[in-house]
Amino acid sequence: MTLLNVEDLKVTYATEDDTVHAVNDVSFSIDEGINYGLAGESGSGKSTIAEALLGLLPGNGTVERGEITFNGRDLTSLSEAERRDVLWEDIAYIPQSAMDSLDPVMSTGAQIVQTIQTHRNVTDEKARARVEELFEIVGLDPDRIDDYPHEFSGGMRQRVTIAMALALEPDLIIADEPTTGLDVIVQDKIIDKILEIQERMDSSLLLITHEIGVIAETCDELSILYGGKVMEQGSVDNVLVNPTNPYTMGLKNSFPEINDDAEDAVAIPGSPPNLNHEPTSCVFKDRCPFATDECSDSHPDLVNLPNRNHRSACHHVDKAAQMRRDAKDPATWDITESEGASTETGDVILETDGLEKYYGQSQSLLSQVRGEDPDYVKAVDGVSLSVRRSEVLGIAGESGCGKSTLGETMALLEDPTGGDLVFDGEPYEYYQDGNLQEFRRKVQIIFQDPFDSLNPRQTVKKLVGEPLTIHGYRSDEHEQAIVETLEKVGLNPAEKFLDQYPHELSGGQRQRVAVAKALVLDPDFLICDEPASMLDVSLKVNLLNLLRGLADAEDIGIVYISHDLASLMQVSDRLAIMYLGRIIEEGDVDRIADQPKHPYTTSLLSAAPEKDPTADRTRVLLDGEPPDPVDLPSGCVFAPRCPKAEEKCWGAEPTLDESGDREHRAACYFPDDETEMTALDASPDDSDFESLSGADSMSD
Structure with missing residues (x-):
């Protein structure tokens, strides 16, 4: 029996300049007990579809046409009161960012109690008992229902949102990027827990993500979206094993893997389309290596393929087998094939020996009077490692293992508590003793979120040129250096981006600006702290290839910090695995992958x-x-x-x-x-x- 049916859905956003056609004639259905995935890059319309289903579109968003029916009931015609009855009771929502979706001034248990009592006439005692039961179901300690969101880790907070979504045993759970930004171990636990609970409750799942690997392991059916259009849909086995649409092929090839026989990931060049006008040609034609004049004339309709439950929107679907073979070759996408990690490395540029960074905990007045030693969080606890020129050292581990603190201590953004750090032959004390500007010119750091690290009030030209001003470069040298650096990181033509602000750029473009800002001084050492964790898989591969190329061509040393081992395998020469502030394994990438x-x-x-x-x-x-x-x-x-x-x-x-x-x-x-x-x-x-x-x- 069909639980949810979406038919010819079109959603637009009104802006000051144009109307953005975010979703264009999307159709799919979810039967009872089915897990359904929506996959695609940022801007493909995935989250907009979820917001339309839930009635959570922003004020400038409009459902122009189409039908959304749930158990035969038209969701688009519901009043606010009727919609409140449906949400949580029949359809529950797991949002992307647990910290943003939980009220920081209410305990986690109180928030779930509020949800229950809004829809059910139950006593406080029964509601709290239900919350304790839910905490046990999602793997949290029931004794912690009175704790606040900030007292939980990221993975635990995400489990709280899952518990809230399951409180009333809904028929459909909509999960919008529920694991983005989480480390792989927590991600695996979250996905496993969702599946376990689903089976117990016999509910359906709509999973929205750009991680096709997660969909491959959790969903029965999926739709691949691009430019607000469905490019391919059907059973997961049909679509992902034998894709028939070039975009699906490119998305699958972009996904890095750890397997010994896995081929290097191949990124899709270019950027998603401008949707300020309703598409009249194939939305993927500008990035598609197989595009012909026919693709410019019209966007192809979804056609049924011989395989049961498989549809594709491509003018050349009859050539799918040949396109699959050609799509695996980077040359097909006008990409120069990488020669892999460089085996030729230079001298050691940075070395640590027993490096420590401890954070003292607050003490009671009585403890201070008694002269008791404070407790310490040993974020970095005796780390010894080295990095050579033209080498990429990957540092991996769960959230909270000390990776970022290690990177910040290497960059002298944090003062070491103990141990030694030598950069370019000089101990860190040399740089702290009046030579810090020299260190800052030679060592640059790229942070995880460019929205936090880039000033939103500055143009790209100002952002990338600021380090040149700080370090005393002549003003007549600025523009040429800025343009050359932007083009080095793949922002071509550079002149197109100089006067743009961060909010006018895509996520991948913002991250490339952050990389350009770090590279404009021609540093000798680069520290990358989770720079691709929030990027789509194709943009992630582009960034990894860029960093690998910089290490090989620019003779710089790179530390790449990530919880994503598949990405680290693509870019690194050596790996260091961290756990609770310590390196517990270190060695060549291939040896660690083959035999940990x-x-x-x-x-x-x-x-x-x-x-x-x-x-x-x-x-x-x-x-x-x-x-x-x-x-x-x-x-x-x-x-x-x-x-x-x-x-x-x-x-x-x-x-x-x-x-x-x-x-x-x-x-x-x-x-x-x-x-x-x-x-x-x-x-x-x-x-x-x-x-x-x-x-x-x-x-x-």
């Missing part, structure tokens, strides 16, 4: 989603959360979550030398236990790990 020595690395590798829905991935879900960084356990800090921990792991902390291999080291007492440590061989019966195969986690 530490069980934590194994869990990170196992959490990376597969883009092939027929693949059988062994999902290893780590039990519990990382220990309190103020009160760390004795011995190995990973022991409380490790399925292989033995008595000696609790007694003394292992060091990176335990493996006895200088080229691939792990801080583990069992680094050569190959059968036990490899994700593919992880025992599904192990009581300490929850192991689910990718096939088992799919909906029936």
